[in-house]
Amino acid sequence: NAGxxxxxxxxxxxxxxxxxxxxxxxxxxxYMYWYRQDPGMGLKLIYYSVGAGIxxxxxxxxGYNVSRSTTEDFxxxxxxxxxxxxxxxxxxxSYPGEGTEAxxxxxxxxxxx
Amino acid sequence: AQSVTxxxxxxxxxxxxLVLLRCNYSSSVPPYLxxxxxxxxxxxxxxxxxxxxxTLVKGINGFEAEFKKSExxxxxxxxxxxxxxxAEYFCAVSPAGGSYIPTFGRxxxxxxxx
Numbered sequence: 001n002a003g004x005x006x007x008x009x010x011x012x013x014x015x016x017x018x019x020x021x022x023x024x025x026x027x028x029x030x031y032m033y034w035y036r037q038d039p040g041m042g043l044k045l046i047y048y049s050v051g052a053g054i055x056x057x058x059x060x061x062x063g064y065n066v067s068r069s070t071t072e073d074f075x076x077x078x079x080x081x082x083x084x085x086x087x088x089x090x091x092x093x094s095y096p097g098e099g100t101e102a103x104x105x106x107x108x109x110x111x112x113x
Numbered sequence: 114a115q116s117v118t119x120x121x122x123x124x125x126x127x128x129x130x131l132v133l134l135r136c137n138y139s140s141s142v143p144p145y146l147x148x149x150x151x152x153x154x155x156x157x158x159x160x161x162x163x164x165x166x167x168t169l170v171k172g173i174n175g176f177e178a179e180f181k182k183s184e185x186x187x188x189x190x191x192x193x194x195x196x197x198x199x200a201e202y203f204c205a206v207s208p209a210g211g212s213y214i215p216t217f218g219r220x221x222x223x224x225x226x227x
Contacts (some may be wrong), residue, residue, distance in 0.1 A: 004156075005202075031213065031214075033214070040122055040219050040220075041219060042184055042203065042217045042218055042219035043157075043203070043217040045214065045216075048214055058214075090156055090157070091156075092156075095212065096165070096213055097213065098207075098209060098210070098213065099145040099162060099164035099165075099207070100213065101159045102138060102149055102157075102159075102205075102215055103192075104156035104157045104158070105156050106154075106155060107154075107156055107157045109154070113174060
């Protein structure tokens with residue numbers, strides 16, 4: 001049982017480069033999320049999706065884009081990497097329902113130099 | 114808007130001592146509340162959750178939390194700390210009758226001394 005799978009686990013980018021962080025879940029969850037985690041700041045919501053074809057901005061969406069063409073996959077795109085995007089990125093998923101918990105991937109540690 | 118405040122970015126205890134991690138929430142109606150744990154270089158995993166069934170909630174690894182509406186609190190406790198409890202702990206809230214999207218606190222790092 002894979003749960004939520006994120007790739008890659010680590011990545012170093014140069015300023016201005018682009019990349020896609022991959023996220024896949026095999027639990028048939030409708031809801032998927034992207035968070036970034038910075039030391040002492042907790043988790044900040046970047047984007048979320050309530051189902052295939054539907055995405056919406058979270059608290060810190062600038063510099064990122066997402067798409068949701070299938071229930072399983074929710075990739076996060078960085079178009080022009082900046083040092084401020086150095087962070088640990090977590091993908092999560094959940095059933096839509098009151099009191100349901102989120103299931104998290106192992107994270108992607110991104111460094112922009 | 115909902116929010117959670119975790120008091121103390123670091124909590125240090127001796128092995129065998131009581132663990133108390135504090136979480137206060139802000140919400141117009143009693144929300145759903147969660148505690149997650151993050152071990153080094155791993156994702157978050159659920160410790161326990163409050164969904165209005167019982168105010169005292171028991172979770173994994175001997176942790177429990179009590180929902181106190183009058184104090185808008187959901188503090189996490191464990192009677193006796195173990196070295197393996199050293200981790201980052203996050204309190205989270207999701208609204209009742211709302212979007213289900215969780216909002217996380219800043220986290221508390223639990224340090225356990227031998």
